[in-house]
Amino acid sequence: MTGRLLLDEFLPYRLVRASELVSRRFAARYRAAYGISRPEWRTFAILGQLGNTTATEIGRRSTMHKTKxxxxxxxxxxxxxxxxxxxxxxxxxxxxxxxxxxxxVYGELVALARSFQAELLRDLGFEAADRLDAGLAAVEKHFLREE
Amino acid sequence: MTGRLLLDEFLPYRLVRASELVSRRFAARYRAAYGISRPEWRTFAILGQLGNTTATEIGRRSTMHKTKxxxxxxxxxxxxxxxxxxxxxxxxxxxxxxxxxxxxVYGELVALARSFQAELLRDLGFEAADRLDAGLAAVEKHFLREE
DNA sequence: ACAAAACAGTTACACACGCAACTATCAACT
DNA sequence: AGTTGATAGTTGCGTGTGTAACTGTTTTGT
Structure with missing residues (x-):
């Protein structure tokens, strides 16, 4: 029960690493195309989806700090x-x-996002993507409830 | 096919958000207990597991930039x-x-990590955790192969 | 054997970030 | 009505971060 921790069996580590791998690749695309940063993309995406909202709501949905x-x-x-x-x-x-x-611009970013997602689903395979979806849903259900 | 993008159906967004929710909570614990930052914890974890390694290898495994x-x-x-x-x-x-x-200190951090993971598995439920595991494995398989 | 390219790691610089403190407004309570 | 506490959003300040440039070493190719 003591000894070293095998990181490949540590879920938070794997979650962070997977998230960084995927989001870095996507970020590289919209940065190259429109020169926008990650917080800017996230703001864009939420505002575009909701149509009309406040900074606080953007922070709540994106888990970004209000100064960001x-x-x-x-x-x-x-x-x-x-x-x-x-x-x-x-x-x-x-x-x-x-x-x-x-x-x-938002419309073009949406197209970019859609093609990235399609590519991702193809790369992961349908079944794996489905499992990832279910696993993330469980995390969201537990952690998003508490604020 | 045009129009707005529903972020709750956009996998990269959900992956990043879940990753932040989980890792922020874990980071709060080791920061409170030992005053170490995220890059420090990650370095600790990889070095502890491997026993003896180089900075480059730590960067490769953690996806951290070499200056970090x-x-x-x-x-x-x-x-x-x-x-x-x-x-x-x-x-x-x-x-x-x-x-x-x-x-x-590493030994104590490992204990902290183990209890966090146990708690997480309990919160998510066994089945959901298993699906998350499988989904992340697919991401790793695809993205870690390419460097 | 030697020049050129590749690689491990560090540092200076500019920029991004979070915390705390602030302004302005609203809600609650007496 | 008036005081107190909460909330929306911004900004100053110290710190963290990536880029690019650098040193020193090894590898490659001729």
């Missing part, structure tokens, strides 16, 4: 891809949405 | 947990190993 979100939002705004408007019901919050130009 | 490894090794050495010796066969390389004190 704040800076990503500022960067996207600066590039003219995102606009802010103070929420009338709660003037602390800002409703964010993509500009017309931003929506166009 | 270099700094983690320096930090562990500074705390007296690791010692270096120039490789006699290849004098560019340094053979690393844990000191007696380092091995003691």
């Amino acid at each position: 979100v704040s800076r990503a939002v500022a960067a996207l705004e600066k590039r003219g891809w995102l606009s802010r408007a103070t929420d009338v019901a709660d003037r602390r919050a800002e409703q964010l949405e993509l500009t017309e130009e931003g929506a166009k | 490894v270099s700094r983690a090794v320096a930090a562990l050495e500074k705390r007296g947990w690791l010692s270096r010796a120039t490789d006699v066969a290849d004098r560019r390389a340094e053979q690393l190993e844990l000191t007696e004190e380092g091995a003691k």
Whole structure:
């Protein structure tokens, strides 16, 4: 029961490594195509999906720190891809949405993501991808409940 | 086929988020107990498992950048947990190993890791953990082959 | 045998990051 | 109504990180 730990049997280690391998490869593509960083892509993706949301909600869904979100939002705004408007019901919050130009870029990023996912499913094989899906769902179910 | 991307169906996103949720929680424990950073823990874990290795090998196995490894090794050495010796066969390389004190700390970290893993398996359920295992194995098989 | 390329590891620099502290607003409670 | 505590978001500051450039060593190719 003592002795060394075999990392290939340690789930957190394998999860982190797999995540880095996959996300680094995907990041290389959108960085090459549009020069956006990881926090920017994540912000883009959530905002694009929801259509209209706040920085706090982006942080909650992405597990990004609020300062990271704040800076990503500022960067996207600066590039003219995102606009802010103070929420009338709660003037602390800002409703964010993509500009017309931003929506166009978002559409292209979605296409990039879809082709990456298709490629990934092909590489992993259907059955393995399905198992990964189920395993991740269990992690999400347990860990996302607690905040 | 166009339109928005549902992130909950996008595997890279889910993989990253799950990885962050799990590894952040584990990192909080060893940070609280020993004040070590993530790169330091990873270095510790690989060195402890292999017994004797080089910085390059640590980088390869952990997917950490070589400068990250270099700094983690320096930090562990500074705390007296690791010692270096120039490789006699290849004098560019340094053979690393844990000191007696380092091995003691490593043993305690292993215990921490084991209890975290047990807890995780319990939380996820055996079947889900098994599927996660299989899914990650497929990712590793595909992505680790290519370097 | 020698020049050129490859590789192990470190460091300077610029940039990204998280923490803590801050402003502004809203909610709760007396 | 007014005080207290919570929340949305930003920013200063110290620290972490990757890129590129560097030293020293080994390998490759001629």
